[in-house]
Amino acid sequence: MNSLSRNAPIAYVIGAAGFIGSHIVKSLLVKEIQVIGVDDLSTGLLTNLSDVSQNQNFHFIQAVSGHWNLPDVPRLDYALFLIADDIPKHEYLRTLDNFTNHVKSFTPKILLGSDLGLYEKEHNLGNLSLAEKQLAEIAAERKSNIRVVRLAGVYGPRMHFRRDDPLFRLIKAAVLNQVQEMNVALDFGSRDLDIDDAVTLLVKALMHGGTAHKIYDGALLHPLKVAELKQVLVDPLWHERMAFEPTKLPAWPSPNLEKTEDELSFKPKAGVVNSLKETLHFFRDHPEYLKKEDSKEGSVEVKETKPEVDKKDPQDKVVESSSGPSKFWGNLLKLLVLGLVVGGLVIPFFATIYSGWKAQNYMNATIQALTLGEVEEAKNQAEGGLIEVTSLESRLATLKLLSLDNVSLFASASQYLALSKVAALGLKDLSDGINYYFESFKSLTGESEVEVKVLVAQAKTSLDLANQKFGLVESSLDTQTINSKGGFLSGYFLKLQDGTKKALSQTQRYSNLVFFTSQLIVNPTSQSYLVALTDENILRPGFGKVVAVAQIDVEKGRIKKLETYSAEELTKTLAGKFQIPKDFTRELKGFELGIEDVAI
Secondary structure, three states: OOOOOOOEEEEHHHHOOOOOOOOOHHHHOOOOOEEEEOOOOOOOHHHOOOOOOOOOOEEEOOOOOEEEEOOOOOOOEEEOOOOOOOOOOOHHHHHHHHHHHHHOOOEEEEEEEEEEHOOOOOOHHHHHHHHHHHHHHHHHHHHOOOOEEEOEEEEEEOOOOOOOOOOHHHHHHHHOOOHHHHOOOOEEEEEEEHOOOHHHHHHHHHHOOOOOOEEEEEEEOOEEEEEHHHHHHHHHHHHOOOOOOOOHHHHHHHHHHHHHHHHHHHOOOHHHHHHHHHHHHHHHHHHHHHHHHHHHHHOOOOOOOOOOOOOHHHHHHHHHOHHHHHHHHHHHHHHHHHHHHHHHHHHHHHHHHHHHHHHHHHHHHHHHHHOOOOOOHHHHHHHHHHHHHHHHHHHHHHHHEEEEEHHHHHHHHHHHHHHHHHHHHHHHHHHHHHHHHHHHHHHHOOOOOOOOHHHHHHHHHHHHHHHHHHHHHOOOOOOHHHHHHHHHHHHHHEEEEEEHHHHHHHHHHHHHHHHHHHHOOOOOOEEEEEEEEEEEEEOOOEEEHHHHHHHEEEEEEEEEEEEEEEEHHHHHHHOOOOOHHHHHHHHOOOOOOHHHOOOO
């Protein structure tokens, strides 16, 4: 290894031969930063570093099973850990321990490349979860400058295809000229980033000043329609000439996306059509990359088998078919085959319809339970709906095996299933959010010792996720779409649309309550609040009819006093002590007015 200069910054990149790591290395070298790259090549490729291998400021170390030695260095300014989550846990932790031991003698800015999937309650990102936790402990102990960037999928030249992602599957299919055969009925939006945008974000996070432990998010705020991305991949040149822009779906903010945009002044700039075109050109010009990718994933060779030629004399067949018993058994066999085919078509389809009906009932029961404030029952119903929809996917897989997923009827059933699943996941998030809200209220009143801010944050995150999912369903269920695609399933789509609107209403209601609760705990001093509860179905000038009033006294983030009064009771108590504004008496002439009819 060439000697490292103490007069230029030094970056330490673990996972340098990976897809993202190799692009990061190139970006850092352009900034005249010396780079020590480490990789065991279990998932990374040396060919990814071919364009920087001759740069005198780049130094590569090949690790073996998570072990390597850091050479003597005069300084260490940046340290990046960009290891894929999908390696064995013991190797991942050994690599992470080695990394943290090497950097503890210095005070570099540390960056961990993580995954947006960690915001989901159920995920398979155990390695990244442990890495975030371990680095958070180091940040607290040593006051280290640590950044975590949680990314959505990242695509571009040299990308891998190990991620279970609709856009990744489409790109690979396009490279293999199979994209037209891909069914995207179950896929709606993609928040994936182009590699150039992802690298820009990672470098901005790494260079950002201040000593702290922060989490940033990297994803598109507005998902792009997967069906349109498929069409782009079919003919990217035509779409580029037409200056095509994919439809942006409703905003899907993650917990730290707004902070990322504000603090780092980051917004994705890459044009998706051009990015997909360059990605396709790269893999078509370098087919060996896909072969290497497949060899790392493990591929199965499918051999073609030809039917054996019947060497019997044709005359023998004529004689056999004309015999009575043979003809009977032949006809019976045909009937059995016909029965199996019809059963294979009809049973899976009607099982799909029945499961869709059950999923709809679960949705209605969940919303009804939430309306009545029965959170535990709502959670059970939401989980039941999710299980039903998940089982529905296996039935749909049967239809796919029969190559019927392109028939309009089955395509409609597929779309209904996909929307139902998103709605079911949204109901689970909504139930979780409401549960967190009630727990935060217990903490506010002193019934629980859990930190109020933590519960409020969890409630907000869950409700935001629910709002995003319901928004996606609602945007896909306009009347025109239902009439054009629903067919005889239109009734199911309409019920799903109605249920989604009710769920959105509940989500907004509890989001407002969570926001109000967050305001209660903002001020550390004693505060007293007067809150009016209104019925918006009974309108008064500028607002709904007041049905109740509450006085809330808060001291140091805890509710010390909570008193409620019905509007009628308060009207009687304050009779003769307040005067109805003249504007109201003019507009509501002939009504007997009380405090429920005026703003407080």
